[in-house]
Amino acid sequence: MKLFQLVMWRMSTILVVILTCWAVLFYLAIMEEVNDEVDDSLSDYAESLIIRSLSGEQMPDTSNGSNNQYFLYEVTPEYAASYPNISYRDEMVYITEKGETEPARILMTIFQKEDGGYMELVVYTPTIEKFDLQRAVLGWIVFLYVLLFLMILAVNAWVFHRNMRPLYTLLKWLEDYRLGTKEKPLDESLRIVEFRKLNEAANMFSERSEKLYEQQKLFIGNASHEMQTPLAICRNRLEMLMEDETLTEKQLSELMKTHRTLENLTRLNKSLLLLCKIENRQFTDVKSLCLNELLLQYLDDYKEVYAYRYVQVEVHVEECFRLEMSESLAIVLLTNLLKNAFVHVTEGGVIALSFTASSFRISNTGDASLDKNRIFERFYKEGKAEGSTGLGLALVDSICKAYHLTLSYTFEDGQHIFSIVS
Template structure:
């Protein structure tokens, strides 16, 4: 989830909760205010009626034209003592003048006359229809909710996007940054101190990574280069020693195994040196190359070498696949893909190569799929094969990246399929 969406979601949830609580308090505050005003009016009216009754004045008609009504009757002392002196409640009463029922606020009070009698006075005053009020308030609150929520979210979105631009610029620069490549300098001026510190930290981190990366490449290149000479000398001495007629068969067998190990180490060393050169962009002799023709050249050589395995090869050329790249890198690409196919194909299996104008595909039969997430890692070997160093497909991947190509792997219908296309 993006930071913007997370912030908006949390702000929305918080606003809904706050506005809901506010709406409940707002509704009850209005109802309490209406009841308070009505109760004061009822209290004044009841006090006037009691005074007139106690003073012996003529009581007003029960309906004075104001929709207020009252009832006055005598009650027992036990009843008077068992009920509160004054109470208020909501009721629905019948208004004789209007011939209909309406909601009303009711005041009930009990007072004692001079001669010791107890009188109960019930006063009714029409009030607002609270159900209608609730509906009206709910409608307006929902309308105001939506309007206020949208306005607040819009303001928050504008403020967020405006203030978080330095962060998004930094993220965009980091997305485009490629270790060891030609990267543009970070230009992200901002008055916010936290963003400035973040920019500085990112620049320091990338500079440190570049330094370590260059040191690593230099070490690998130097180490691989320096190892070539002693390896070649060791191989020559072993070959000379193996020509000695006085050696026993067991000694020759051990020397042959040692010679094979040194050859494998030499191939691995050459591959590491080649990887280092590719990553250092030391192949700049680019020209247009026809990969169809290059494949046919190498295919004849590999068929002769692996003829004992009885592998069938089928080539389909729907079009010519031409690319602009270093001829040396093209040879590395083709040779390693073909070698990988021959080495990992089943005994008596089949290799298929097909070309289009935008890509080529090479596949070989195989029983088990490889890990498509690790297939192009250095030294990864799904199953150890003779003559494999674990660097062939890593070289293929590096050559494709350096030549603006892409390589993909999939396992389908019992075949390992590698596809090379333009990026």
Template structure:
């Protein structure tokens, strides 16, 4: 997951909690203020009625349509003593003029006249307007909640990209950087000291990697030269010794075995050097390669070499498969897969190659069942039994080439055949 997504997720969660708490607090505060205003109006109305009642003046009508209404009744001293002086509550009241029940805010209070009689006064005011106000406030809070959340997120994203632009520039440069090739210099001006240090560190380590790459290339070249020459000399000396007619049959057999071992070491050395060069990116030149033509060219050679095993080979071309890669690596890639299909086949087996516009699949019979997909492309892995003439590096080289060239490589076992598929991703 990208850094911006982590930040957005965490900011969204934090803002959701904060804004939800704010919205609830704001709603409660506003409604408390609304109730205070209504209660103040009820208190004023009740005081007017109490003053008139105590002064013996005429009281207003008990119901004035949808406006305030009151109910006055005499109560006992004991009842008055067990009641609070003032009680506020929300309830439903019946309005005779409208012949319906409506929600109202109610104030109930106890007072005593000059004759020590106790009265309970209930004053009510319809709260329909207050409910409408509640709905309006709730709607606006929800609207402002989401608008504020969206605006904060947008501003956060904008600020993030503005401040992190040098980092993305550096990541883009590193992504395009290829060791051993000519790369564009890093152009990443910034006033942020941390980013400047990061740029300097990236350039410093890129230069160090280039130096190590050049040293490794030189080492590989020297190793190839220094090892191949002694191996060739040893091989020539063995061949000269084998021409000596005074050797016994047993001595000749031992020399042959030694020569075979030396040839195997030579092959192994060449394969390891090739694998090292591939992984170090020393094959940089690319061209358009038509795999159909390449396979036809080398298939005839391999059929001739392994003719004694009676292996039947078929090539099915559904379309032409073109890939852009180094030609030398293309030859190594497909000849290794072709050789693998012959070496690990059975006497009288078959090889079926299918070419489509986007893939090449090598299918071959073999004694064993499906191979271990977790280890099949590891170096020196050969399953349960080592094959004569195999170094155990063929598929490792294939895997390394596919990774370097961004090609898809897949192994699967189907209908008694081992299948290796190379495709364009």
């Protein structure tokens, strides 16, 4: 999840809770204010009626044209003692003036006359339709709620993007950064302290990485030169010794074994150096290549080897599988897959190569599945093949990762299948 999405999701959750609580409190406050106003009016009206009753004046009509109505009747002392002196409630009552039932606010109060008797006064007045009020308030609250919600989110999104712009610049710079290329350093004069320190740290990291990269390149170059030269000298001396006619058959056999060991060591050294160069992205001769055309150029070199084991080679080309990559690495990729297919193909079997616009697939007949969890590990050898360095498929895997290609292995219907998809 992106930072922007996380912030907006959390902000939305908080806003929903806050605005919902505010809407409930707002409605309760409105209803409380309405009831207070009505209750004050009823209290004043009830007070005037009680004064007139106690003073012996003539009481007004129960319906005086103002929709306010009252009932006054005598109650027992026990009844008076069991009820509060004054209470308010909402009820549906029949309004004589209108001839219909409407919601009303009712005041009930009990007072004592001079002769010690108790009177109960019930006063009610029509009030607002609270259901209608609820709908009206709810409609406006929802409108205001949605409007505020969208405006707050829009403002937060604008503020977030504006203030987080240096972070997006840093992320883009890190995505485009490649060792060995002179990237423009990040701006270290930002007003925001945290972003300024991030850019300073990224620039320092870049400088250290470039220095280490140059040192590593120098080491790899020196190691390649210094190790290959003595290995070549040792092989040449062994070959000269093997030409000595005075050697016994046993001595010649031992020398041949030593020569093979040196050759394996030479191949291993070259493969390890190549792996280091691939992982350090030291191959900059990138160009557009058609892999099927490149493969056909090298396939003839293997035909005699395949014919030795009666292996048939089938090539199916639908379209050109074109990639932007180093030609030397593309050759290593294809030749290692061809060698691997030859190693694991059955006697008199078939090796099939197929190309599409976005994939390359090589399959060969085999007896049993390889360990798909380990075949791309370095120095892992399936069946301990003699002369193998165990780095062929590891090289293929490293090249695919360097160029963001998807490499996979499956074993289906007696076929080892390696697929590369762009």
